[in-house]
Amino acid sequence: MTARDPHDHPAHPIDEDTRSKLLAELAEILPAESLRVDFEDTKPYECDGLTAYRQLPLAVALPDDEAQVVAVLEACHRHRVPVVARGAGTGLSGGATPVVDGVVLSLAKFMRILGIDAASRTARVQPGVRNLAISEAAAPYGLYYAPDPSSQIACTIGGNVAENSGGVHCLKYGLTVHNVLRLRVATIDGEVLEIGSEAPDSPGYDLLAFMIGFEGMLGVVLEATVKLTPKPQTAQVVMASFGDVVKAGDAVAAIIGAGIIPAGLEMMDKPATAAVEDFVHAGYDLDAAAILLAESDGTPAEVAEEIAAMRAVLEQAGASRLAVSRDEAERLRFWAGRKAAFPAVGRITPDYMCMDGTIPRRFLSRVLTRIDELSREYGLRCANVFHAGDGNLHPLIMFDASDPEQMRRAIGFGGRILELSVEVGGTITGEHGVGIEKVRQMCAQFSADEIMAFHALKAAFDPLRLLNPGKAVPMPRHCSEYRLTASARGK
């Protein structure tokens, strides 16, 4: 469907001459402390939250204004050197992992909140601003930024935009794509574009929606305008225990079926609650096979009405125990456990890999049963954390990365979970992105024509494929190999 052949990967190793020329130019553009080349200085950038993959970059650039970013991009473009944008490096799919002979472009210094417009309820921020910092700055106006990834104290809005990040409150308040109004973006050739605006429905194609979740492949975010939401007067959470996960899954469907969209609706299985309880003492029921957290927010009367309705549905659905948060401290404690689930699991295993499939919820029990079988087949433990309201599963596979054999099994196990998500009509990634980690399984989800369409769209922004090459979209040839192995495995 396009004349361009995505087989010829542009990221050739570069020669010594190009390298020294580029470094000299970068040294012109950036103050000395903003350019890192030495091993010790680039080492901290060798991976993101997906620590299983590591790669030293050619250099790390830490510009502190837009002109520098543009100049760095132009220099890399001129020398055909790949660029990987980086926020806080909390990504879980290797999106910010450096590429061979590539430059890491860190936006860490872009930490300014440029303005909060209380009247129109928007904030204009630089890309390196932390997610939580926006809500903190908006708090005096009774406003906040709704998407709340569990990593929100650390992750940046640039990273959130690139991954279309979600959080526990996204069922009711939407994902990043629903809460960003405008982006200022630099393309690889140094062109600066305004995408979207504070006014609704910009003319032209909806490139704003298209670009959110672009995994750093189409441009570099220089600025974002985000929507702020009025803080609800109050919130309460119900914690419900279930004797088996199937019942818990049915309870989720029953809540939605009753016409309720909770502010948050999360599930954790027994291995997850056990790990969490040890770590943060959230008061979780350790006898339950699964617990559900269902939150209501709004005015006190509204919350009381919704909590009563949810209690009734949960009782009807066979909850073995119900606890409603009695005050704000208890509500936060219930959530603290959920928000600390990844680090809690991190304490009981040398390494873990977080899967991110989304499934139609009606297949929950089938998928969890199968994950349990696979856990035994691969001989690796697995805890499940689940954005139950929107069907986004986070199986956490526990392993020891220093053991290549375990590493191999973990990757195999993870791949099977992703394929399972596709089999039941879901997707390999709900919010963490494809990155390096899931690039092979893209071939399970998309046909050769679809993959070619992604490459053609990428070429509309970055024809030389210099931004984050090798990530997010597989080369068609890799898909042919993938399909061969998959069919050899008897799928």
Added chain:
Amino acid sequence: MSTSRFIEQIHAASGPLRIRGGGSKDFYGNALAGEVLDTRSHAGIVSYEPTELVITARCGTPLAEIEAALAEKNQMLAFEPPRFGDGATIGGVVAAGLSGPRRAAAGAVRDYVLGVHLLDGAGHLLRFGGQVMKNVAGYDVSRLMAGSLGTLGLILDVSLKVLPKPAAEATLRFAMPQGQAIATINAWGGRPLPLSATAWQDDALTLRLSGARAAVSEAAAALGGERLGDDAAADFWNGLRDHRAAFFAGDAPLWRLALPTATPPLDLPGATLIEWGGGQRWLRTAASAADIRAAAAAAGGHAALFRGGDKSGGAFQPLPPALAALNQRVRRALDPEGVFDSGRR
């Protein structure tokens, strides 16, 4: 089967195709051109799972059929697409990308698009997104289709997120001049009130509250104003949504201005109707396109000639050159031969 007929028509096309459902929005966008590809034979709801909050339907499915199926389960399309007549199809709803009164509170069409099946300019069947709420695998081509006016590819099937209907609604009316109304709705928008729609016209501000019973009755009591009866309220919001209200009658050119919500009243001649908390402003005016577009741009927004008037200068606000070029490259990426390049967008 209709899909194979579409593919034949795509392969046989000698010039650009103009994708058309019920034709209820023929008036919208740039001047019509190209041979018609009629989607109406590809109709029907493919699946509807109320507890998963997802409906999937073929492009030619009448919007009315979808709304009826949802209503039976007490659910709705939260972006309240304008119907503009009986013939509207769901493919046209998505391709037009138009949203109704609930837009400021609930989001636009694109916010509810979860997945599409497309035929591209080569007649290839492509599937993007899916039937799940969260999906970041691959670029978000599905949402890109919203508002593309048939110029990127043929939407065969679309999956949309649906929402429960609110338990309670109330409509309130306040006498208020324009400037004060804009300031007031923005101030109220910053408070945790269950506002689901706003409209200002002729010194009257009308608000709709939607949500839990307690939330609606508390807010209605706190805000005051004159409360409309349920039937009058339904008529009012439907009249606005479907442009059946008196404001929209007659031949004067109808402009749609999209602006940052808190923008003060614009100094343009003609009658104004303001929706979406100040974000969408309708203008009946004979003022020149240049003046209207300049005023909209100066306020940080844009203007489209929505209905009537002279469209020879284009219906939409022109894009800056670099962005226009990028739009073209994106278009060509999906349709290099220009099979769907009818120029409507």
